Structure formats: C-alpha cells, structure tokens
Amino acid sequence: xxxxxxxxxxxxxxxxxxxxxxxxxxxxxxxxxxxxxxxxxxxxxxxxxxxxxxxxxxxxxxxxxxxxxxxxxxxxxxxxxxxxxxxxxxxxxxxxxxxxxxxxxxxxxxxxxxxxxxxxxxxxxxxxxxxxxxxxxxxxxxxxxxxxxxxxxxxxxxxxxxxxxxxxxxxxxxxxxxxxxxxxxxxxxxxxxxxxxxxxxxxxxxxxxxxxxxxxxxxxxxxxxxxxxxxxxxxxxxxxxxxxxxxxxxxxxxxxxxxxxxxxxxxxxxxxxxxxxxx
Amino acid sequence: xxxxxxxxxxxxxxxxxxxxxxxxxxxxxxxxxxxxxxxxxxxxxxxxxxxxxxxxxxxxxxxxxxxxxxxxxxxxxxxxxxxxxxxxxxxxxxxxxxxxxxxxxxxxxxxxxxxxxxxxxxxxxxxxxxxxxxxxxxxxxxxxxxxxxxxxxxxxxxxxxxxxxxxxxxxxxxxxxxxxxxxxxxxxxxxxxxxxxxxxxxxxxxxxxxxxxxxxxxxxxxxxxxxxxxxxxxxxxxxxxxxxxxxxxxxxxxxxxxxxxxxxxxxxxxxxxxxxxxxxxxxxxxxxxxxxxxxxxxxxxxxxxxxxxx
Numbered sequence: 001x002x003x004x005x006x007x008x009x010x011x012x013x014x015x016x017x018x019x020x021x022x023x024x025x026x027x028x029x030x031x032x033x034x035x036x037x038x039x040x041x042x043x044x045x046x047x048x049x050x051x052x053x054x055x056x057x058x059x060x061x062x063x064x065x066x067x068x069x070x071x072x073x074x075x076x077x078x079x080x081x082x083x084x085x086x087x088x089x090x091x092x093x094x095x096x097x098x099x100x101x102x103x104x105x106x107x108x109x110x111x112x113x114x115x116x117x118x119x120x121x122x123x124x125x126x127x128x129x130x131x132x133x134x135x136x137x138x139x140x141x142x143x144x145x146x147x148x149x150x151x152x153x154x155x156x157x158x159x160x161x162x163x164x165x166x167x168x169x170x171x172x173x174x175x176x177x178x179x180x181x182x183x184x185x186x187x188x189x190x191x192x193x194x195x196x197x198x199x200x201x202x203x204x205x206x207x208x209x210x211x212x213x214x215x216x217x218x219x220x221x222x223x224x225x226x227x228x229x230x231x232x233x234x235x236x237x238x239x240x241x242x243x244x245x246x247x248x249x250x251x252x253x254x255x256x257x258x259x260x261x262x263x264x265x266x267x268x269x270x271x272x273x274x275x276x277x278x279x
Numbered sequence: 280x281x282x283x284x285x286x287x288x289x290x291x292x293x294x295x296x297x298x299x300x301x302x303x304x305x306x307x308x309x310x311x312x313x314x315x316x317x318x319x320x321x322x323x324x325x326x327x328x329x330x331x332x333x334x335x336x337x338x339x340x341x342x343x344x345x346x347x348x349x350x351x352x353x354x355x356x357x358x359x360x361x362x363x364x365x366x367x368x369x370x371x372x373x374x375x376x377x378x379x380x381x382x383x384x385x386x387x388x389x390x391x392x393x394x395x396x397x398x399x400x401x402x403x404x405x406x407x408x409x410x411x412x413x414x415x416x417x418x419x420x421x422x423x424x425x426x427x428x429x430x431x432x433x434x435x436x437x438x439x440x441x442x443x444x445x446x447x448x449x450x451x452x453x454x455x456x457x458x459x460x461x462x463x464x465x466x467x468x469x470x471x472x473x474x475x476x477x478x479x480x481x482x483x484x485x486x487x488x489x490x491x492x493x494x495x496x497x498x499x500x501x502x503x504x505x506x507x508x509x510x511x512x513x514x515x516x517x518x519x520x521x522x523x524x525x526x527x528x529x530x531x532x533x534x535x536x537x538x539x540x541x542x543x544x545x546x547x548x549x550x551x552x553x554x555x556x557x558x559x560x561x562x563x564x565x566x567x568x569x570x571x572x573x574x575x576x577x578x579x580x581x582x583x584x585x586x587x588x589x
Contacts, residue, residue, distance in 0.1 A: 064553065068575035072583060074553045119551070172587075176549055191586065201411070237583060241551070279547045 030065075033129045033145040038097040046093065046103060047141060052133065055142030056080070059089060059116070059134035067150030070124045072235045077132040077144075079116035083109065089116045091135040096233060098128035100154055100200055104233025107242075110224050114185035114245035118226070121235040123198060124150035154200045154233070163237070167193045169264035171254060175276035182272045185243040189278070190218065190254050192239070192264070198232040211260045213238050221250030246270060306363035307333070307352075313474035313512040315341045315451065317368060319361065320519050321352075323487055323568045326384070326423050331356045332431075335384040336516055338478065339365050340471055342448020345374035348397070349469050349478045349514075351388030354420065355430030358388020362395075373397045375446055377455060378436060379480035380463045381408040382492070383416040385516070387431040400444070401436030402457045402465035409433055440467060458482065460493040461501035462516075470508070477510035477524065486518030488567040488574055489531045495539055495581045502532045518568075534563050542581040543588075555582045 033039070043052070059079050067073040077092050094105040099122075107118045116134075131145045169192070176187035197210035210232060217227040225244040244252070249271040256264045270276075309317040318338040326332045332353025339348045339361070346365055351358040365373065373395040379385055380402065389399065413433035420428045438444070440457040447453075454470040462481045469478040482501055484490070491498055506525040513524045520527050538560045545555040559578045564570050 064556075068556065069579040072552075072579050074551070076553075121552070174549070174586075178549075193587070201415075235583075237587070239552075239586075278549045 030147040031129075033131070033147070036097060036129055038102075039129070039131070042095060042097065042102050046095075047133070050141055052141045052143045055132070055134055055144040058136065058142035059092060059132055059144060061094075061130055061132035061144045061146050063130060063146055063148055065146075065148065067124060067148055070150040073122050073124050073148065073150050074119060075122050075130060076117065076119040077107075077134075079134070083111050083113055083116060085111045086137075088113075088137045089134045090137050092116065092118060093131075093133040093135070094118075094120075094122075095131040095133065096122060096124060096128050097131065098126040099123070099233050100125055101231050101233055105228060105230045107226060107228045108224075109226055112220075112223055112245060113225055114243040117187075117241070117243055118228075119241040120230075121239055122233050123154045123235055124148060125154040125200070126151050154198050163193055163195045169194060169256070169258075169262060171256070171264060171266035172277075173252065173254075173266065173268050174278035176278065177276055178279065180246065180270050180272055180274050180276055182246055182248065185245055187241060187243055188252070189239060189241040190216070190266070191237065192216075192256055193237055194256075194258065196232055196234055196236045196238055200232075209259055211258055211262075213256055213258050216240070216254060216256045218242070218244070218255075219251075219253045220244045220246060221248065225252075246272075304359050304363045306367050307337075307357070307360040309338065309364045309368075312338075312514060313471070313476040316471055316474055316476045316512065316514075317341070317364070318514045319352075319364065321384075321517070323518070325569075325572070326353060326420075328424055328427050331427055332384060332387065332420070332424065333357050333360075334517075335382070335481075336514055336518075337361055337385070337388070338514060339373075340448060340451065340453065340469075340476075341365075341369050341371060342451035343371075344447070344449025345372050347375040347377060347446060347448055347453060347469075348373055348392060349377050350379050350385040350480065350516075351376060351391060353384040354387045354424060354428055355390050355432075356388075356427060358391025361388060362391050374448070375400055375438075376434075377401075377467060377469055378405060378434075379467045379469075379478070379516070380465050381405060381412055381416075382463065382481065383420055385480065386434075387416075387420060387428075389434040390430055390432050393434075398438045399434055399436045400438045400440060400446070400455060400467070402467050403439045403441040404465040405436050405439070408463065408465045409435065458501050459497055461498040462490065463493045466493070466501070468505075470510070474512060475510050476512040476514070477508060478514050479505065479516065481516035483513070483515040483528060484517050484531050485515045485520045485527065486568050488570050488572070489534055489577070490573050491535070491538075491577045491580045495535060495542075495577075495584055499532070499535050499539060502528050502535070530566065534560070534567070537563060538577060538581050539585075542578060542585050546582070546586055546588075552579065552582050 062076040088111045092107045133143045172191040174189040196212040199210045212232040218225045226242045252268045254266045307319045309319045312318045321333045337350040376397045377400045444455040458466040510524040541559040556578045
C-alpha cells in the first residue's frame, strides 16, 4: 500500500515537473507556497479533499534557507502545543515537494511522546518548498512550509565512504541531557549506520532494490514513543531526534527495518540519575 | 619506421590535423615550474560557460620518450587547450594521462587525449567512484556549460594504482602514489624524481577553501605523511603560493585541524549538526576564497564523520 502510494506520488511528481518546466529549477527568489504547482497533486493523493488549516500555532518547520550540502539537510518540526490525552499531534508528514518521493517521512506520536519534535536529515533533489503537515487527535490537519535552496541530493552519489557490511545497522542513542531525570521530556537522538541507498543515485542498479530504511519504531518501557515510515529521501546514516518522557526504570528500544527486510534493534535500560551518552 | 611511406603520410595527416586544430583551439597558459614540468594555474570562479570549467590546476611532464598529463581540466574544451599547450612545447606523444581523483574539475578534459591513445592512470578506487558519480557529474556539467560541455565524458582508467607505481617517460621516472581515503577515496600524487617536483593535486589547497569529500581524519593524516616527502617544487590542485615545501601545507593543515578540533568539541558539548555548521571554523573565513561555497559543507562532512567516533 505504502509503495503503491509512493508510485502514484512519483508519477504525479514527474507530471508536475514537466508541467512546471525545468526553468523553475533555477529560480532564485523564494516563491509563494500557495502558488506552487507541485503541491496540489501531492495533496490530493495524500489527503484527498480534506481541509488543511494554517499550522503556525500547531507545528512549525525549521531548516536552513540555503542548504550547504543537498545530501544532508537538517529539518526540524516542532509542535507549538502540548501533548495531552485530550488533544495531541498524532502524525507529522514531511513533504519535500520537488523530491522524486515527496512524502519522504511520516512520523507518529502519542500523548506519551511528551513534546512533539522531530529532527532528521533529508536529501534534496531541487530547490523546494518543504511542508510539515500535522494531524491532531481530533482529525484536523495543519500545515507549515518553508522554502529551501538545495539541489542534487537524491541523484547525487551515495556516500563519501562505503558503510562496511560489518557496521551495517549499528545504532547509537545520544542524549541532549547529561543525566536522566524522570517525568521531564528527554531529547534523544537515534543514529543508524546505513547507506540508505537512493533509488536515483547514479550507481543504483535498476535490477536491484535500493536498500534503505523504511520503518522505525521506538518504545520506552513497552509503550510507543515514536514510529515512522521513511524512504531514501533521508540522508545516509539516518539520524532522528525526538522526545520521550521516562517515568521509571525502563528499556528504550529502537527497531528498524530496511527494504531488504533486514531488521536492526538497539536497546538501552535507563534509570533516574544515570549518566547519559551523547558528549 | 618499418613502413616509411605510412609513417610519412601519418605525419602529414597529423600536421594537417594539427594546423586546423591550432587555428581553432587556443593553448592554456602554462608555467615551467621545474625543467620539463609545466603547470597551468586555473582561476577560482565557479564553473561557467565563460571559463569552460577551467577551475583546477593541471599540467604535464615531458620525458625523452613521451609526455605524462597530470589532470586534464574540467571539460573536453579545457583538455583540448591543455593538449594544445603540450603541442607548443614538444612533439613527443602523450603516453599517460594521470587522473588524480574523481572530481569533475580535474577529470572531464581526459577525452581530449583519446586520439593519443594514452594509458589512463587512476587510483584503484577510481572506477568505483566513477561508476557512482560519473552520470551525475556529466548531467551537472551539461547543466552548467550547455553545448560547451560537448565531448566531455567519463573515461575509465586503464592502469590502476593500489599503492605505488613507477612510470618511465624516457630518462625521467615518475612515482605515482595512491593514498588512503583523504580528500576523496581515490587521490593520487605524482613525483618527478629528476627535478623532485611533487604534483600534490587536491591533497593541497592554496587560496581556495580546502574541500573534504572523503575523510577529515584521513586528510589530516595524509598531510602528515606529505610533510615527510622531500620536494624542491610542488603544484597544488588549486591556487599557488610563494611558501616553500612543506610549509605550504600549513594553512590547509591549520584549517582542517581547526574543523576537527571544533567539531569534536561541538559533539562533546552535544551540539546539533545545525549548531555545529553555524559555529565551527568561522575564524578561518578571511583566509580562503570560496569559503561560503565550501566551508559549511566541510563542517557537515566533518560532523557526520566524527559523530560515529566513540
């Protein structure tokens, strides 16, 4: 289902590219996101006719205006509301309009996620509007967008170095705080050693399925913290930063699956007052 | 000499072809940095139809038997102009075209030497790098130069260097050295023993901001080894300097070492990639050309490499 949607999105993207003309690729000024010819077909496929409200009071998207390395562009989506059982952000969709696979990341949260924030690194094929659509627990959609100048990240070569097979799937947790405290949002980074092969990179052999991370699921003490469906829009050695709220001694667990059906797991038992890795 | 008539007619054809070629193709400016070693110093502007991709230093070494080209420039057109510069100095054939690494500003002129049937010499990792990047580099060259990119194509090396290789140009021996991952994962240097001239290519950046496209740690390690190499003359991959060897390595070493130290510090202080990119190495800004184009990318490369250190 997921890949079928992707295929449709891809073909719409190709059509939009043709319609928009390649001259757009070189535009220097920041265009109006409301005028984008790319967005409408993507929106139709992802959300049908649902209304999308202005997201500035719900979730905002942060990223550098001019990306320095199109293969590694940090994107952050931050909630402007607290997660409460009554009302919380359940899903954040990150759309890089002009990427070959525009819906590169879908992130799911729960009331236990604490504060909703997701920071990751994307590849950019072209200058593009980036849209973060937050879906709240009452079923409403809110959108924020930013324009980014970066080009060539998806079809650019994979990797400065090969990920040696022995290191494939190696994971690390890194924390913002030095010591763990219960009951407060704790910012953690999950790092995954993985080439996250782009289907568009020059070395991609069409007879092979490119190997990239397609899903991840993070739990703490058995409860979901964050889960995501992602693709090769994410940079090599994927990195995700997000919050969770520990209330007691428990296991932080990350499960990752790639398109070659390889599964990787990382766990860490955490307890109040412990020194947290990250420095 | 077995068939004098054929040899003569070939010579005539070459002369005729050469005359037509000379009328249309200007020669690159070259400087004789040491006897028999000719370097062309390129500009620092971004690639454009005006400069045709003349953005990397290139050159050639003339022996008694033949000529070795060291990098061919950023397009077929630049390669032709380099070939023209060689023709202005010697009639000896080009027997080797040494491709110091995969980057397009050094590489795309290679096809201009196809007619000379040289051996194309590259690092053992170069074929893989070309396979990964060649198509992308051709596309972006065509985007930037349009019709002027015509003829620029990927050439696969015919001789691979894993460690060291000696080439004999006739009473002139060149040592080609393959490096572990540094500027890229396929860097070569060339040393002319007779004049002790070291062609450092992009293991040495002068004036132009150094570029890390392999490993920052590896690049710094390579500089330490380069410093131990004796040389009376040298040619950098970009820029030039009045500094003697090996002091000429010091500005680059200082820059890379600063990025290493400050990025490790940022990681230790639990800074994010974005925070690191905004702060690391900013004190070097005034010391380099094209700093805005390359510096922040270098920090991104440094951060994503060093964050996996334990």
